[in-house]
Amino acid sequence: MSRLLPPLLLLCLAPFASAAADAGRPSRADLQRVLERHGRSVVHVKGPRKAGPGVFVGAAGQVLTSVAPVDASFTGLNATTVEHDGKSLPARVVLASQDLQVAVLAAPDGTYPAAPVKVLRDGDSLEGHWLVGVLPATKRQPARPVLARARAARAPFYDVPLALPAGSPVFDADGRLVAVVVKKHRRGCRVxxxxxxxxxxxxxxxP
Structure with a gap:
């Protein structure tokens, strides 16, 4: 009888281990909320160098994206366009950081559908947390939300095993914007x- 105890204990403990591993895992409703917010707040950025996605982070028209479309030499200039709601809007480059690999743009004055954001407090980390991104639509399938856990990389970056293009927003389980993709790599992306x-x-x- 004693020989059966270890396997029995393992069977009893397995559900608890699974529950711990899935703690904080976004539900289907969470994924749907991210998809809806992504659809409203994500734009297409065209710069003098490249093009890619970006996301409204301010209701006044501030857009966060990767540095790929621009570089520091375009800071302060109307060097990009932001495609939103069927319109192509001129946008000023507020910030272009090669070190952080991000850019912040400013669309014309107006009111825009900014994504809700969460800024980490000092000492907080994304490591081990579930993050949600949205894979772009293709000819065969519509845009769809995907999730994975973040891993620490060279500070202040994190790696996430999701195939998202640079400039894509990344959300937490509550549908809040927490990071932006700065580049893709063979194991996913860096945020x-x-x-x-x-x-x-x-x-x-x-502005």
Missing amino acids: LPLNAVKVELASVDM
Whole structure:
């Protein structure tokens, strides 16, 4: 009888281990909420170098994207366009950081559907947390939400095993924007949390 105890204990403990591993895992409703917010707040950015996605992070028209479409030499210039709601809007480059690999743009004055954001507090980390991105639509299937856990990379970055293009927003389980993709790599993508962007913007005049 004693020989049966270890296997029995394992069977009893397995559900608890699974529940712990899935703690905080976004539900289908969470994924749907992210998909809806993504559809409203994500734009297409065209710069002098490249094009890619971006996301409204301010109701006044601030857009967060990767640095790929622009570089620091275009800061302060209307060097990009933001495609939103069927319109192509001129956008000024507020920030272009090669170190952080992100850019912040400013669309014309107006009211825009900014994504709700969450900025990490000092000492907080995304490591081990579930994050949600949205794979772009293709000819064969519509855009769809996908999720994975974040892994720590060279500070202040994190790696996420999701095949998302640079400039894509990344959300938490509550549907809040927490990071932006700065580049793709063979194991997924590298993201930058919003607190690092906030620090960089502290000395920049936002419109």
